Amino acid sequence: MTESxxxxxxRRSLHGVAELLLAGPQFRSSGRIELRVVGEGFATIAEPALTVDGPRLVTPSGAVDLPGRTYREVAAEIGVEAGDLADVYSDGPGVRPDETIELGAGALSTLLRAFAAGDRALRAFAPGETPVLWPEHFDVAITVAEVNYGVSPGDTFLSEPYAYVGPHEPRRGEFWNAPFGAAHPVREVPDLEAFFREGQALAG
Structure with a gap:
């Protein structure tokens, strides 16, 4: 298997974990879909209390290994129902409960480290904002003065983790290199906070 x-x-499997095992059960229990970055992992913000810690799903009563099992099997073990959020949004990962979770160790580390770096940079950039890991597009992001700032694990636009600045109203200029604003692979951005600040200055 190639690295890409x-x-x-x-990324697809981890997105499925975020939606089917965390955000979906949380929405049915608490009416909330937002998730949060925790260390080099992510977690619910309300009941049920669930945290992805590397290849494991941690619950108040213990931890469950994720790779090689279906979402439905994991859900049954931790006492929740694996379900998508198609009734909330239309552009999710499309992962089915009976699919097998595939988490390559190197790729998993790359994705979770990108989320962690993004969360730290967003908090430093805008201390008054709370970054949210959204289960729909699976990015950690904030919005300040009608400009979105965040880190995506990759998608159809760019197949690796990238940082972005997305003004609600399009801007023009060399900095704005993406249809939605500006985007650069995380591995090419030595200072994510500085990237967000540059985007803020140019958007303003």
Whole structure:
């Protein structure tokens, strides 16, 4: 398996974990879909209390290994129902409960480290805002003065983790290199906070 294939498969599976095992059960229990970055992992913000910690799903009563099992099997073990959020949004990962979770170790580390770096940079950039890991597009982001700032694990636009600045109203200029604003692979951005600040200055 190539590195890019492993990253794509791991990203899809991890997105499925976020939606089917965390955000979906949380929405049915608490009416909330938002998730949060925790260390080099992510977690619910309300009941049920669930945290992805590397290849494991941690619950108040213990931890469950994720790779090689279906979402339905994991859900049954932790006492929730694996379900998507198609009734909330239309552009989710399309992962089915009976699919097998595939998490390549290297790819998983790359994705979770990107989320962690993005969360730290967003908090430093805008201390008054709380970054949210959204289960729909699976990015950690904030919005300040009608400009979105965040880190995506990759998608159809760019197949690896990238940082972005997305004004609600399009801007023109060399900095704005993406249809939605500006985007650069995380590995090419030595200072994510500085990237967000540059985007803020140019958007303003």
């Amino acid at each position: 294939t492993e990253l794509a498969r791991t």
